Amino acid sequence: MDHFNRFIAITSLLEVSFLGDQYTWCNNNAGPKRIWLRLDRLLINLAGSLAFLTLKLIHKPRILSDHSPLVAISQDPTRFPRSFKFCRQWTQDEDFSDIISRS
DSSP states (O other), X not given: OHHHHHHHHHTTOEEOOEEXXXXXXXOOOOGXXXXXXXXXXXXXXXXXXXXXXXXXXXXXXXXXXXXXXXXXXXXXXXXXXXXXXXOGGGGGSTTHHHHHHHO
């Protein structure tokens, strides 16, 4: 773990915040032998964190594995290009050339 932690520090990786259960792993034992840990994480560099400001990690419920499935989501609004419609009649307007020049 020391090597891995040094790698994270040297490369300036950041941990993405999460939603959901705190723990991502369980040893599936019963009673006092049960162990819960947060082993699974999402790391991102500075450029990635600036590109995805609202990036979050969701810890989903464990079903078939001893690990929780992780889902990364970004709540950034999807930007679709606006459709542009051109009406030829606009060219007949006396201010058309001035409006296009200013734009």
